[in-house]
Every structure is written in structure tokens, then in C-alpha cells.
Amino acid sequence: MPAETTTAIRTCPLCEATCGLELTIAGDRIVKVRGDADDVFSKGFICPKGASIAELHDDPDRLRAPLLRRPDGGFDEVSWDDAFAFIDERFRAVEGEHGRQAFGAYIGNPAAHALGALLYGRVLLKALGTRNVFSASTVDQMPKQLSAALMFGTGLSVPVPDLDRTMHLLVLGADPLVSNGSLMTSPDARGRLRGIRARGGKLVVVDPRRSRTAREADEHHFIRPGGDALLLMAIVHTLFDEGLVSPGEHLAPYLLTCLLLDRLKASAPARVVTVSSDAHRAGRMDFDDLQAQHGYSGIRAYAQSKLANILFTRELARRLDGSTVTANALHPGTVRTGFAREDAGGLMRLALRVGAILMKSPEQGARTSVYAASSPALAHVVSSTWMRCFTPARSAVRATALGVVGGSGRLWSSRRAPSATSPTTWFFFSRRRRHTSSSTVSWARRCV
Numbered sequence: 280m281p282a283e284t285t286t287a288i289r290t291c292p293l294c295e296a297t298c299g300l301e302l303t304i305a306g307d308r309i310v311k312v313r314g315d316a317d318d319v320f321s322k323g324f325i326c327p328k329g330a331s332i333a334e335l336h337d338d339p340d341r342l343r344a345p346l347l348r349r350p351d352g353g354f355d356e357v358s359w360d361d362a363f364a365f366i367d368e369r370f371r372a373v374e375g376e377h378g379r380q381a382f383g384a385y386i387g388n389p390a391a392h393a394l395g396a397l398l399y400g401r402v403l404l405k406a407l408g409t410r411n412v413f414s415a416s417t418v419d420q421m422p423k424q425l426s427a428a429l430m431f432g433t434g435l436s437v438p439v440p441d442l443d444r445t446m447h448l449l450v451l452g453a454d455p456l457v458s459n460g461s462l463m464t465s466p467d468a469r470g471r472l473r474g475i476r477a478r479g480g481k482l483v484v485v486d487p488r489r490s491r492t493a494r495e496a497d498e499h500h501f502i503r504p505g506g507d508a509l510l511l512m513a514i515v516h517t518l519f520d521e522g523l524v525s526p527g528e529h530l531a532p533y534l535l536t537c538l539l540l541d542r543l544k545a546s547a548p549a550r551v552v553t554v555s556s557d558a559h560r561a562g563r564m565d566f567d568d569l570q571a572q573h574g575y576s577g578i579r580a581y582a583q584s585k586l587a588n589i590l591f592t593r594e595l596a597r598r599l600d601g602s603t604v605t606a607n608a609l610h611p612g613t614v615r616t617g618f619a620r621e622d623a624g625g626l627m628r629l630a631l632r633v634g635a636i637l638m639k640s641p642e643q644g645a646r647t648s649v650y651a652a653s654s655p656a657l658a659h660v661v662s663s664t665w666m667r668c669f670t671p672a673r674s675a676v677r678a679t680a681l682g683v684v685g686g687s688g689r690l691w692s693s694r695r696a697p698s699a700t701s702p703t704t705w706f707f708f709s710r711r712r713r714h715t716s717s718s719t720v721s722w723a724r725r726c727v
């Protein structure tokens with residue numbers, strides 16, 4: 280009598296696409312694999328690797344227990360205790376004879392998708408103390424991870440495009456139709472890229488060869504092999520040359536607000552909510568050295584940027600007087616965003632890590648922003664109201680005490696902004712229109 284079948288919904292562990300699987304199981308065997316049509320992300324897609332996961336599971340060559348090589352080249356199955364005892368003995372012998380650099384490690388895709396390897400792999404490598412770590416990722420994705428680490432603090436925080444909402448995808452040095460999107464974590468990359476074109480978007484590929492993705496693209500730009508650095512520098516040059524870049528965490532939102540102001544007024548009632556911080560109390564505006572070129576301190580720059588945000592809000596509120604666009608600034612509380620972790624020195628870093636236990640979660644920290652942007656109670660509250668969490672209080676007192684009230688207009692008219700290291704966030708809300716980043720870019724183009 281055939282075994283009764285059950286269905287299990289699982290996530291494919293074989294690559295970053297994390298497709299949903301629907302497994303039909305009879306006894307202890309997988310008898311059928313198909314994509315999980317109800318998976319909100321992969322929507323039923325699986326690739327040949329995922330479809331073969333039962334064969335992988337049942338492969339007679341699959342290692343199920345430690346094997347120890349015999350002198351004749353064959354293998355004996357041994358217990359885990361015996362295996363670890365042997366590893367311990369050989370590690371010590373190799374280290375004693377050749378030193379730690381005699382060890383090498385190779386890390387591949389399976390290690391990135393196995394919890395044990397994720398948790399303990401780095402610990403093992405640290406304990407080994409070897410510099411000889413090899414990985415296939417150095418061939419393709421490491422530059423992306425390095426840039427992510429420099430920008431966001433960790434090489435695993437790789438930004439990915441939102442393919443389902445993208446209208447213009449520029450593909451540089453990638454062939455997602457072959458890689459299935461890989462780091463983009465996009466099951467059915469082909470379907471998603473075709474979706475961009477189906478909704479009127481555009482796919483542009485830069486590649487020295489006519490790749491599979493290039494064959495499906497609206498535009499394919501050949502460049503000479505090795506010329507990609509020049510192309511990228513030319514793009515950077517154009518961005519600066521045509522004034523399309525707004526550097527600085529205070530200046531960029533300031534510029535963006537200026538560019539959006541007419542539209543905000545036209546779509547009023549609307550609100551501009553600026554996230555500042557209580558750290559503004561320690562801020563000082565040095566208009567002769569806004570970039571802190573005569574002595575930089577991360578904490579001072581942080582406090583200065585927060586004060587600049589309040590001054591900006593005050594001046595914005597003054598300029599909006601008579602309109603139904605409101606301008607307010609708020610303090611979200613001390614939020615566990617990981618801020619300053621990279622810049623801080625040893626003791627401060629330790630203090631931030633320990634203090635993180637007492638900090639608010641990002642969700643809690645966002646509540647004041649959401650409240651300020653959406654609460655009917657604040658619909659007409661205007662003129663640089665300072666909201667500390669849910670408790671409104673006037674910022675004017677503090678600003679006066681700091682002797683910078685007159686600085687609002689001066690900062691506004693200054694085309695140079697203080698350098699800032701803080702993750703300042705700015706929100707723009709309008710009842711009639713939600714401004715998108717792509718339209719922001721086009722406004723920026725027109726206004727600059």
C-alpha cells in the first residue's frame with residue numbers, strides 16, 4: 280500500500296533567491312517538488328536546481344557522517360568525537376610545524392545558506408588566525424560587498440533594486456538572466472525584468488559582450504573591456520558637472536525641500552517633517568567653518584547637523600507663513616540604528632553597544648515621525664514646533680539660549696552646509712501626492 284503523502288512548504292536553501300517550495304512527501308521521501316504558488320516573493324517560480332532538491336537530498340554520494348581518509352586513499356566512517364579529535368591533533372601538528380598561515384579556508388555558497396556555518400564560520404576563522412581565506416565571491420560580488428561595508432557598515436547590507444517597482448533599470452557588469460539575479464535576491468529575474476518593460480519601463484545594459492540580458496534590453500551599450508572604470512568616472516563627472524549631486528546629510532534634504540516647495544504648496548495642505556535630535560543642544564553653528572575643516576569631531580558634527588535641521592525648519596516655517604504647508608522638527612528618542620558605531624572609538628563603541636539595550640527599536644523610533652506626518656491633531660501646527668517623542672515643546676527657547684536664532688536665515692541662504700555623520704532622515708508628505716524618488720530626480724534636474 281503506497282505511503283500516505285503530506286505537503287510541506289519550505290524555502291529553497293540553495294541560493295539568495297529564497298524561492299518558496301511545495302514538497303510532497305511520502306514516508307521519509309520527497310516525491311514531488313514544485314514552486315509554492317502562494318509564496319508572496321517567488322510566486323511559484325523555481326529553477327532547475329530547486330526542482331532537483333529531492334535528488335540532492337537522496338544523493339548516495341551525499342556526506343551523512345564524518346569520513347576519515349585511510350592511508351590507501353579510501354575512507355572510513357567515524358564518529359563526530361573521533362573526527363574532532365583527529366582535527367584537533369592535526370591542527371596542532373600543522374600549526375606547530377608551519378605556523379597559522381599554513382591553514383587555508385575556502386568559503387562557498389552553501390556556507391552562506393547554512394545556519395551553523397553562518398554562526399560559527401567566522402569564529403573558526405578567527406581562531407585559526409589565517410589570512411588565507413578564499414571564496415568564489417572574490418570573483419564576482421566582493422566589490423559590491425566592500426562598497427556596501429564602506430557605505431552601510433557591513434558587507435552583508437547589500438542594497439538591491441526594487442525590481443517590481445523599477446521603471447528604469449541600468450545593468451552594469453551583470454547578466455541577471457544567467458545568474459538569476461543572484462545578489463539582487465530576485466526569483467524569476469527574467470520575469471521581473473520583462474515586467475519592467477511590460478509596464479512601460481526601460482532596461483539598459485552596459486556590457487562589452489552581447490549577453491543574454493543585453494539581448495532582451497531596450498538599449499545595449501558596448502564598452503571596451505577594461506573601460507568600465509572610465510565609464511563610471513565619466514558618470515560621476517557628469518553628475519557633479521551638471522549639478523545633479525546634493526552631497527551632505529543636511530544640505531541634500533535642504534536642496535530637495537527647495538526643489539519640492541512649489542509642488543508642496545500646490546498640493547497643500549501638506550507637511551514637512553524633519554527628524555532632528557535632542558543632540559542639537561550641544562550643537563554650535565560656526566558659519567566661518569561649516570565644513571569643520573579647522574578641526575573635525577564626529578560628535579560635534581552630529582550635534583551641529585541636528586541644530587542645522589532645527590534652524591532649517593524654523594526658517595522654512597517662516598517662509599511658509601500664510602500657506603497651509605506646515606514645518607516641524609522632532610526628536611525620535613535614542614534609537615537603536617547602529618549610528619556612530621563605525622566612527623566611534625573603542626570606549627564609545629563599547630558604550631554604544633551596551634547602551635543599545637536601553638534604546639528604542641527602529642519601529643518605536645519611527646512613531647513620532649508617523650505621528651507628526653499623519654496625526655489630525657497636528658494638521659495646523661506650524662512654525663518650527665519641536666516634538667520630543669509625543670510631547671510637543673517649543674524649540675525657540677533652546678535656540679535662543681544657543682544664541683543662534685538669527686542663524687536660521689543665514690544658514691538657509693548659505694549654500695554650504697555643515698558636514699554631518701548622522702543618519703538624519705527627512706520626510707515629505709502631501710495629502711494629494713506622494714513624491715517619488717524618480718520624480719525627485721527629474722525635479723532636481725530641472726531646478727539645478
Ligand code: SF4
Nearest residue numbers: 291294297298326329
Ligand atoms: S533560484 Fe533555484 S536555487 Fe535559487 S532559491 Fe530559487 S529554486 Fe532555489
